[in-house]
Amino acid sequence: MSTGADDTTAQRLRLLQAEFLVHPQTGPGDGRSSRPTHAPAPVNLGVVDRIRAAVYEVEHHTRTAAPTAGPAPAEAARVYDWARQHTSHLATEQQNAREAIIYRQGLEHAIAAGDTDVVRKHPCPQCGCVGLYWREAAQRAVCINHYCTDDNGVSNMWELKRLAHDHISRKSAVARRAT
Ligand SMILES: [Zn+2]
Numbered sequence: 001m002s003t004g005a006d007d008t009t010a011q012r013l014r015l016l017q018a019e020f021l022v023h024p025q026t027g028p029g030d031g032r033s034s035r036p037t038h039a040p041a042p043v044n045l046g047v048v049d050r051i052r053a054a055v056y057e058v059e060h061h062t063r064t065a066a067p068t069a070g071p072a073p074a075e076a077a078r079v080y081d082w083a084r085q086h087t088s089h090l091a092t093e094q095q096n097a098r099e100a101i102i103y104r105q106g107l108e109h110a111i112a113a114g115d116t117d118v119v120r121k122h123p124c125p126q127c128g129c130v131g132l133y134w135r136e137a138a139q140r141a142v143c144i145n146h147y148c149t150d151d152n153g154v155s156n157m158w159e160l161k162r163l164a165h166d167h168i169s170r171k172s173a174v175a176r177r178a179t
Pocket of ligand 1: 125126128129143144145148156
């Protein structure tokens, strides 16, 4: 894979943590009481679980491929570098599988932080149109092309896993052509 490892996923994870897991600053008190004006917002447990599951997935995948990898770093966002370090000797397909997971998690972190536009730049796997949009209820990216539908006339929808797989395959093909 490329040497300039894409650390977007780690950045997005940090952003998600900063957005949802850090207790907001308490407002100024009224001067007579030590109680803050606003109670601190509770830590968002959904996000905690989401991050934990993401780290576990990468950790598990890495250990399966490289049983001697040792402990994963304590800081969640560093798990991606750790995974790359310990699997950089593996065959291209295995590295692509790792990158597809990391890339998908980057999309998931961004969407969890409210940035659903991240799906837009991906071409539709069916028709190649660019301009997918995120449908929260379905947890899928939907094609904007009115003619791109299934047999029932429902717009084609794609899991992030599929978009990530296609993205990494394209990147890998470009890298192969360049060498
Ligand atoms: Zn389409």
